[in-house]
Each structure stands twice: as structure tokens, then as C-alpha cells.
Amino acid sequence: MKIHLKVWRQKNRHTKGKMHDYTLTEVDEEMSFLEMLDMLNLQLAKKGERPVEFDHDCREGICGQCGVMINGIAHGPLKNTTTCQLHMRSFKDGDTIYVEPFQAKAFPVIRDLKVNRTSLDEIIAAGGYVSVNTGQAPEANTILVSHEEAENAFDAAACIGCGACVATCKNASAALFTGAKIAQLARLPQGKKESNKRTINMVNRMEDLDFGHCTNTEACQVECPQDISVLTIAEMNYEYNKAKLKD
Amino acid sequence: MEKEIKANIPKGNLQDKWSNYKAQAKLVSPNNRKKLEIIVVGTGLAGSSAAASLAEMGYKVKAFCFQDSPRRAHSVAAQGGVNAMKNYQNDGDSVYRMFHDTLKGGDFRSREANTYRLAECSASLIDQAVAQGVPFGREYSGYLKNRSFGGVQVSRTFYARGQTGQQLLLGAYQALMRQKEIGKIKLYARHEMLDLVLIDGKAKGIIARNLDTGKMERHAAHAVVLATGGFGKIYYLSTLAMGCNASAIWRAHKKGAFMANPSWTQIHPTSLPQSGPYQSKLTLMSESLRNDGRIWVPKAQNDQRPPHEIPENERDYYLERKYPSFGNLAPRDIASRAAKEQIDAGKGVGALKNAVYLDFKDAIHEYGKETIAERYGNLFSMYEKITGINAYQEPMKISPSAHFSMGGLWVDYDLMTNIPGLFAIGEANFSDHGANRLGANSLLQACVDGYYIAPYTLQNYLADQIQVPQSAINHPAFEIAENQAKKQLKEFVSCQGNKTSEEFHRELGKVLYDNCGLSRSAEGLQEAIQKIQQLRQEFKKNLLVPGDVEDINSELEKAGRVADYMELAELMCIDALQRNESCGAHFREEFQTDEGEALRNDKDFAFTAAWEWSGDSSSPILNKENLKFEFVQPTQRSYK
Numbered sequence: 047m048k049i050h051l052k053v054w055r056q057k058n059r060h061t062k063g064k065m066h067d068y069t070l071t072e073v074d075e076e077m078s079f080l081e082m083l084d085m086l087n088l089q090l091a092k093k094g095e096r097p098v099e100f101d102h103d104c105r106e107g108i109c110g111q112c113g114v115m116i117n118g119i120a121h122g123p124l125k126n127t128t129t130c131q132l133h134m135r136s137f138k139d140g141d142t143i144y145v146e147p148f149q150a151k152a153f154p155v156i157r158d159l160k161v162n163r164t165s166l167d168e169i170i171a172a173g174g175y176v177s178v179n180t181g182q183a184p185e186a187n188t189i190l191v192s193h194e195e196a197e198n199a200f201d202a203a204a205c206i207g208c209g210a211c212v213a214t215c216k217n218a219s220a221a222l223f224t225g226a227k228i229a230q231l232a233r234l235p236q237g238k239k240e241s242n243k244r245t246i247n248m249v250n251r252m253e254d255l256d257f258g259h260c261t262n263t264e265a266c267q268v269e270c271p272q273d274i275s276v277l278t279i280a281e282m283n284y285e286y287n288k289a290k291l292k293d
Numbered sequence: 294m295e296k297e298i299k300a301n302i303p304k305g306n307l308q309d310k311w312s313n314y315k316a317q318a319k320l321v322s323p324n325n326r327k328k329l330e331i332i333v334v335g336t337g338l339a340g341s342s343a344a345a346s347l348a349e350m351g352y353k354v355k356a357f358c359f360q361d362s363p364r365r366a367h368s369v370a371a372q373g374g375v376n377a378m379k380n381y382q383n384d385g386d387s388v389y390r391m392f393h394d395t396l397k398g399g400d401f402r403s404r405e406a407n408t409y410r411l412a413e414c415s416a417s418l419i420d421q422a423v424a425q426g427v428p429f430g431r432e433y434s435g436y437l438k439n440r441s442f443g444g445v446q447v448s449r450t451f452y453a454r455g456q457t458g459q460q461l462l463l464g465a466y467q468a469l470m471r472q473k474e475i476g477k478i479k480l481y482a483r484h485e486m487l488d489l490v491l492i493d494g495k496a497k498g499i500i501a502r503n504l505d506t507g508k509m510e511r512h513a514a515h516a517v518v519l520a521t522g523g524f525g526k527i528y529y530l531s532t533l534a535m536g537c538n539a540s541a542i543w544r545a546h547k548k549g550a551f552m553a554n555p556s557w558t559q560i561h562p563t564s565l566p567q568s569g570p571y572q573s574k575l576t577l578m579s580e581s582l583r584n585d586g587r588i589w590v591p592k593a594q595n596d597q598r599p600p601h602e603i604p605e606n607e608r609d610y611y612l613e614r615k616y617p618s619f620g621n622l623a624p625r626d627i628a629s630r631a632a633k634e635q636i637d638a639g640k641g642v643g644a645l646k647n648a649v650y651l652d653f654k655d656a657i658h659e660y661g662k663e664t665i666a667e668r669y670g671n672l673f674s675m676y677e678k679i680t681g682i683n684a685y686q687e688p689m690k691i692s693p694s695a696h697f698s699m700g701g702l703w704v705d706y707d708l709m710t711n712i713p714g715l716f717a718i719g720e721a722n723f724s725d726h727g728a729n730r731l732g733a734n735s736l737l738q739a740c741v742d743g744y745y746i747a748p749y750t751l752q753n754y755l756a757d758q759i760q761v762p763q764s765a766i767n768h769p770a771f772e773i774a775e776n777q778a779k780k781q782l783k784e785f786v787s788c789q790g791n792k793t794s795e796e797f798h799r800e801l802g803k804v805l806y807d808n809c810g811l812s813r814s815a816e817g818l819q820e821a822i823q824k825i826q827q828l829r830q831e832f833k834k835n836l837l838v839p840g841d842v843e844d845i846n847s848e849l850e851k852a853g854r855v856a857d858y859m860e861l862a863e864l865m866c867i868d869a870l871q872r873n874e875s876c877g878a879h880f881r882e883e884f885q886t887d888e889g890e891a892l893r894n895d896k897d898f899a900f901t902a903a904w905e906w907s908g909d910s911s912s913p914i915l916n917k918e919n920l921k922f923e924f925v926q927p928t929q930r931s932y933k
């Protein structure tokens with residue numbers, strides 16, 4: 047099929063970017079979206095032009111490295127699907143597709159569709175862990191975790207750190223990402239002990255970085271490839287208020 | 294000149310070796326530790342766990358990865374689970390049994406002492422991961438759950454839904470970020486190691502390229518740990534991530550580190566088949582599907598009918614037919630080879646005739662759709678996402694795909710290469726799995742290497758380095774290495790040919806898959822070597838890399854990786870050609886039993902091939918580490 051592309055090209059964070067038009071005539075519907083971009087890049091390279099820089103690695107929806115805005119939607123039209131898992135059968139012959147980088151103040155553009163998401167790592171560094179050193183752990187079955195607790199914790203732990211929630215939020219808030227980690231650990235007996243300190247540190251870090259405030263629009267869950275629940279945000283707020291009371 | 298090499302295995306009984314080692318290993322006092330710097334390249338399970346553990350002990354650590362965050366290392370993609378000897382199921386498991394299963398699974402081509410230590414340290418990993426908050430599957434009582442995996446008779450596999458690798462990695466990544474927060478670890482994401490720096494024969498640093506800016510950087514340290522993962526991506530189509538590479542270990546190899554058994558690659562039987570020439574990777578479908586799915590092909594060649602129109606008596610359930618006792622659960626190497634046999638015989642299915650059916654019709658009939666959905670719902674929906682096909686109604690199409698590198702840098706019992714101060718851990722080294730890795734054993738190995746072994750063995754090495762001042766990065770050795778790396782990148786860009794690295798990579802992958810994949814023959818390997826040499830020549834003359842060296846440039850990154858693959862591919866073929874036997878995943882057509890099974894030759898080939906760089910990729914030097922079996926008598930693997 048024939049696909050018209052409008053792709054954001056930007057040399058670096060200091061220069062202005064703009065949309066460029068490309069047309070691909072031999073797109074196969076079995077192709078993944080990124081394979082379609084590979085095809086574009088091959089053609090650009092052969093013409094002596096710079097291929098479009100975009101992020102990706104596992105191409106199976108788990109590493110969280112891919113992610114672009116496709117027709118204005120983070121990761122594109124399919125629900126609970128990363129950019130790399132999207133296939134061209136979701137589009138039709140003759141379609142025009144807009145491809146842009148994730149946009150947020152906390153995610154500066156590196157080049158074209160690549161952005162810098164280290165701010166998400168910084169939030170984890172502030173407290174997204176259980177403070178246990180190698181060797182300190184007790185025998186595993188001395189920490190009982192009910193089936194339900196484990197499953198609930200897992201639901202929040204499934205976040206792949208892609209940043210789509212931030213990109214899709216009109217405030218560019220990282221509340222879903224941060225809430226997911228706080229909730230995962232607060233839902234487990236191993237993580238409960240440190241919850242107050244963790245929550246305060248992570249929330250403060252989030253605010254120090256260039257993320258906006260959450261105003262509960264809930265757009266994030268809709269575009270989250272892992273369907274992380276906005277309830278984790280409520281849990282984060284609850285943990286935060288609880289910790290503040292103790293302060 | 295062939296030399297015999299030594300693995301420095303501690304004396305004593307199998308069960309005492311590691312405790313004896315630990316009891317006698319040299320220590321570094323806490324106030325000296327902060328003066329010692331360690332570079333860890335790779336932040337997968339092996340790298341993150343090593344970096345975090347060493348930093349917790351007080352060492353200064355620099356951690357590198359090429360992704361934009363350490364959490365994205367390809368360990369994240371492991372689905373099935375991680376093995377550990379807890380014997381929670383009271384089903385007769387023991388350290389010895391786990392060791393024996395691993396040794397036998399590897400077709401008696403691994404070191405007894407290392408394999409035993411892997412089993413011995415496995416239990417602690419589960420303790421550590423649970424303490425970190427890894428949400429493993431639980432019984433309703435709250436106790437940890439297990440499943441059985443990969444052709445063993447006990448249930449020792451722990452899992453977190455179908456995302457065990459992700460959850461374990463997040464645990465290790467978080468431990469790493471915790472140390473970064475307090476300044477014990479310096480993190481260099483989007484950095485690629487391009488060379489190893491040796492001073493006085495010891496590993497003293499690396500040259501890395503900042504992938505965001507294209508700038509070269511020099512980093513010095515008292516020891517270097519390579520935890521750079523597997524290189525199955527050399528086959529182009531594989532279950533690995535796009536950026537997985539052999540560059541770090543290959544460049545270390547060219548600085549003198551031995552490469553061991555490089556041709557031993559596990560080809561996984563249940564990945565999704567290639568659907569067209571544009572395909573960039575193959576997605577793994579968990580092996581657990583084989584518990585309920587039946588594998589078959591049409592009996593007739595080139596059968597064009599859709600699967601439901603092929604009557605039972607015209608189907609060949611070849612695994613059930615050939616391996617009645619294991620059937621669809623035959624080990625990976627056997628299942629993959631059998632699939633290839635059918636595909637090569639013209640019985641493959643799908644548009645490209647490159648797949649076999651994995652059929653759930655009978656299971657759905659027997660247990661109901663609901664039960665099957667409960668067991669595999671997420672896999673069925675992933676299958677549908679990728680292929681657009683509903684596997685409740687139509688059998689899945691699957692095919693073999695390159696998956697895991699049993700080979701890698703040669704290391705001794707300390708996980709140190711033959712270059713003093715250079716360690717290799719995780720999939721990047723060759724140890725533990727022999728000629729075939731058991732399912733769920735490699736997450737374990739990566740973690741055990743990083744959490745439990747490297748912290749002891751590095752310290753044992755570093756104890757002698759306290760008096761040695763840290764090398765300055767203006768030492769000529771850094772200068773030479775940096776200039777060489779730069780020169781190579783400039784050559785790529787100025788070549789201005791008309792074939793991209795990706796196009797070269799696809800061609801190379803095909804040659805390798807056809808001749809040094811599931812089955813190998815002397816004739817095929819010799820042919821492949823010639824083709825690889827030609828391809829390498831062409832690569833030198835006709836490479837197309839747009840853009841600049843000192844800039845972000847994905848095409849340039851790929852060129853460097855493919856250049857290394859071009860050399861490694863030849864070594865793989867030479868290694869496979871040298872080994873005139875079949876063992877595990879290495880199947881030489883000339884060496885098989887009357888029934889077509891692998892025929893091992895313990896008399897002549899009970900050794901690890903540790904290849905030495907000679908300056909020319911076509912004439913490597915073979916060194917041998919003889920494998921001594923003191924505690925177990927090798928037997929023939931049989932799954933009939």
C-alpha cells in the first residue's frame with residue numbers, strides 16, 4: 047500500500063524542527079510500524095540523505111525504548127500497544143500519517159524522533175526501590191505475600207518506563223509513572239516499611255524536574271501500553287498525605 | 294601454537310570448592326575500596342547486579358549501556374522464568390540434581406565446578422529478588438509458586454507472569470539507581486564501548502563513544518567487567534534486540550582475550566516466522582505453549598490447503614512420532630532441528646513455507662477455551678497483535694530462531710578472562726551452559742555472576758591492585774586506542790558505497806543461519822567461510838553510512854557492530870568446522886547416530902575451544918581447555 051508520511055525532523059535541541067513529507071509506495075500490511083520507518087530510512091540513505099533518528103531496541107513491547115506520537119496519539123491508534131508492536135494493517139492504502147517525537151519539557155529532543163527521558167530514571171533514583179543490599183535478604187518464604195498482593199503489585203510493576211503517559215498528558219505530568227512504582231512497592235510487605243520516605247522523595251524529585259502537575263484528566267492510562275491504572279496515582283497521593291502527616 | 298589453558302579451579306570436593314574459595318579469597322579493607330574504580334560495561338541482569346553489589350561494598354563504579362536507560366537491557370525480554378534450587382515442592386530437587394541436569398542439558402561440555410556453583414548459589418538469588426520487591430507468582434497461602442520448565446523432572450522455576458526478566462531486571466536496576474543516587478555509581482547510558490585499553494598487559498580502561506554527541510571518551514579503572522549480553526543478533530533474524538552486539542567482547546578478543554566455543558548458538562523452536570523480506574526481528578513465543586500445543590506439518594509437500602482442511606491422517610505430528618516419550622516437549626535443540634528437517638523437506642507452512650503448526654485444537658476440545666485462555670491468554674493476544682490471526686480458531690505458525698549464545702569470552706573459575714583485570718559475566722562469557730542451555734538457567738547465571746561471584750572474585754583480584762596507581766587517561770595506550778576507534782569510524786563514513794550495514798547484516802545472517810545454524814557440515818561451513826570473506830571485502834569497499842562521525846548517528850553505530858560480526862562470523866564457522874562431533878546445539882551432519890541424533894566424541898572433543906586472535910580473522914589460534922569429569926560420568930543424552 048501507499049503511505050504518506052509527515053515526519054518531524056529536527057537537528058538537535060537547539061535548532062527548530064519541522065515536518066517533512068515522504069511517500070512510501072510499497073508498504074506491506076504485515077510490516078510493523080518501525081519496519082515501515084526502516085524502509086523509509088533505507089530509501090533516504092540510498093539517496094544520500096540522513097535517515098530519521100528514532101528510538102527502539104527490543105521491538106517486542108517490553109523494553110520501553112520506542113515511542114513516538116502517531117497522528118497525535120502516543121504509540122498510535124491501538125490500545126495497550128507500543129509503537130514497535132503496532133503493525134501497518136492498522137492503516138489503509140493512501141493514509142497520511144503524522145509522526146512526531148514525544149513532547150514534554152522534561153523530555154528534550156535529541157534529534158528527530160529521539161528524546162531524552164533520563165528524568166524518569168532520576169525519579170526512580172530518588173527512592174524507587176527497597177533499600178536492601180546484596181546478601182542481606184532473609185530466606186524468601188519467610189516473607190509471605192498473598193496471591194492477591196502479588197498480583198496487585200505486579201499490575202503496577204508492569205510499567206515499561208516509556209514515557210507515553212507524560213507525552214500524552216496536557217500538563218506533562220509523570221504522575222502515572224511515579225505512582226506505579228510507589229504503588230507496586232507499597233502493595234508489598236517488603237516495600238511498605240520505607241513507603242513514607244520513598245513517596246516523599248520520589249514526589250519531590252518529580253516536582254524538581256520539569257514535569258507538570260497532575261489534574262486527573264486520566265489521559266495517561268488510556269495511552270499507557272501496559273494499562274497501568276490511574277488508581278496508582280490516587281495511591282501515591284494517599285501515601286504522600288500519610289507521610290506528610292507523620293512528618 | 295596450541296597451548297593448554299588452565300581454569301584455576303579450586304581443589305577439593307565439588308560441594309566444597311566455592312566455600313573454600315571464599316574462605317581463602319583476598320579481601321580489600323573498606324577504606325581502600327573507595328580508592329578502587331571498576332568499569333562495568335552492560336546493565337542487564339549481570340551488569341546491574343554486579344555494579345550495585347560492588348558499589349554497596351564501597352567500590353567506585355562506572356556503569357555503561359547503549360540504551361537510553363539501564364532498565365532497557367535485553368534481560369527485560371525474558372518471559373519464562375528463573376531456575377533456583379529451593380526444593381519448595383519437595384519433589385526431590387537438590388543442588389546436585391540441578392547441577393547434573395545443567396551439565397547433562399549442556400551435553401557434558403561445561404566445567405563441572407562452574408556448573409555446580411551455579412546451582413549452589415541459585416537459592417540466594419530468589420531471597421534477594423523477593424527482598425527487592427520482585428512480584429513472583431504466589432500460591433493463595435502466600436508461599437512462592439513454581440513451574441517445571443525445559444525438560445527436567447522437578448519444578449524449580451520461579452516466575453513473574455510472563456515477564457520474569459523484566460521484573461528481575463527492574464530489581465537490579467533499582468539497586469543500581471540507589472547507588473547512583475548516593476554517588477557510588479556513575480552512569481553512562483547511551484554510551485558504546487569501542488575498545489579495551491591494556492597497560493602492561495592488564496585491563497585498565499575503555500574507550501567509549503557518547504551516542505548522543507558522537508564524542509569519544511576515555512575511562513580508566515583498576516578492573517573492567519564486560520556484561521554485554523549475547524550476540525545471537527549476528528544471525529540478523531533473532532529473538533534479540535536490535536542493538537545487541539558482540540562489539541565489546543570482540544574488541545576485547547582482538548586485544549588478546551580468548552573467545553570460547555563461539556559457534557554454539559541455541560536456536561529456539563517457538564518463535565514467530567519471518568513474514569517478509571523487511572522483517573527486522575523474530576518475536577519469541579514462550580516455550581510453555583508446547584505443554585498444550587501439538588506441533589505438526591502436512592504429510593504432503595507443498596500442501597496449499599488451509600490447516601482445517603487437512604484431515605488428521607494427512608498430518609505428521611513429527612515430534613510425537615519421533616520422540617514418543619517427550620513428544621512436543623522435546624528439548625529445544627531437538628525440537629528446532631526437527632522443525633528445520635520438515636521445512637527443508639518442503640513441508641513448511643505459511644506464505645513463505647518457513648513455519649510449522651502449533652495447534653491448540655485438541656487442548657481446547659479437552660479443557661475448554663476458557664482454561665486455555667487462562668493459561669496462555671497474553672500469548673494468544675500478543676500473537677494476534679503481531680500476525681492478526683486468532684489462535685483459538687487457527688493453529689499458530691512457529692519457526693526456529695537464533696536465541697542464545699552459549700559461546701562467549703573464555704573465563705576461568707574467577708570469571709576472569711586470560712587478560713588480567715578483565716572479567717566477563719552473564720551471557721557475554723561462555724561458562725556454565727556447555728553446548729546447550731536449559732530453559733530458565735540464563736537469567737539465573739546472569740544474576741549469580743553479578744550478585745554472588747564477581748563481588749568475591751573481583752575483590753580477590755583488586756587486593757593486589759591497591760598499590761598500583763590508577764592509570765591516567767593521557768597514557769599513550771588510551772591515545773592509541775582512541776585514535777584507532779576514530780579512524781575506523783571515519784573509514785566507514787568516507788567509504789561512500791551503496792549498501793547499508795543493515796543490508797550487509799541481512800546477507801551475513803542468512804549465510805550463517807543456513808550453514809552454521811541448526812545443522813552444520815564441513816562442506817557448508819567451508820562454503821560459508823568463503824562467502825563471509827567475500828562479504829567482508831565488499832563491506833570494506835561498498836559500505837554506505839550517511840551522516841558524520843561526531844554526531845548522533847544510528848547508521849554509524851550499526852556499521853561498527855556489523856564490521857565486528859563480519860569477523861566473528863568467520864570464527865564461528867571455523868569453530869564449528871574444527872569440532873568433528875555433534876554435541877548439544879552443535880549438530881554436524883557427518884556425526885550422527887543411525888537414528889539421526891547427535892553423536893558426541895568424548896575421546897577427542899571433551900574440551901573447550903578457546904580461540905586466540907592472531908591478527909587475521911581467517912587464521913585464529915586454537916587453545917584447548919580440557920574438560921575433566923571427576924564427579925559425573927558423561928552419558929549419551931536420549932529423549933526418545
Ligand SMILES: Cc1cc2nc3c(=O)[nH]c(=O)nc-3n(C[C@H](O)[C@H](O)[C@H](O)COP(=O)(O)OP(=O)(O)OC[C@H]3O[C@@H](n4cnc5c(N)ncnc54)[C@H](O)[C@@H]3O)c2cc1C
Binds near residue numbers: 334336340484537
Ligand atoms: C526473548 C528472550 C527470552 C528469554 N527468556 C529467558 C527465560 O525465560 N529464562 C532465562 O533464564 N533466560 C531467558 N533468556 C536469556 C536471558 O534473558 C539472557 O541470557 C540474559 O538476560 C542475559 O543477561 P546479560 O546481563 O548477560 O545481558 P543483557 O541483559 O543483554 O545486557 C547487555 C547489556 O550490555 C550493554 N551493552 C552491550 N554492548 C555494549 C557496548 N558495546 N557498549 C556498552 N554497552 C553495551 C547493553 O546496553 C545492556 O545493558 C531469554 C532471552 C531472550 C532474547
Ligand code: SF4
Binds near residue numbers: 212269
Ligand atoms: S505508566 Fe505506562 S505510559 Fe507511563 S511510562 Fe509506564 S508504561 Fe509507559
Ligand code: FES
Binds near residue numbers: 106108109111131
Ligand atoms: S522497542 Fe522495546 S518496547 Fe518498543
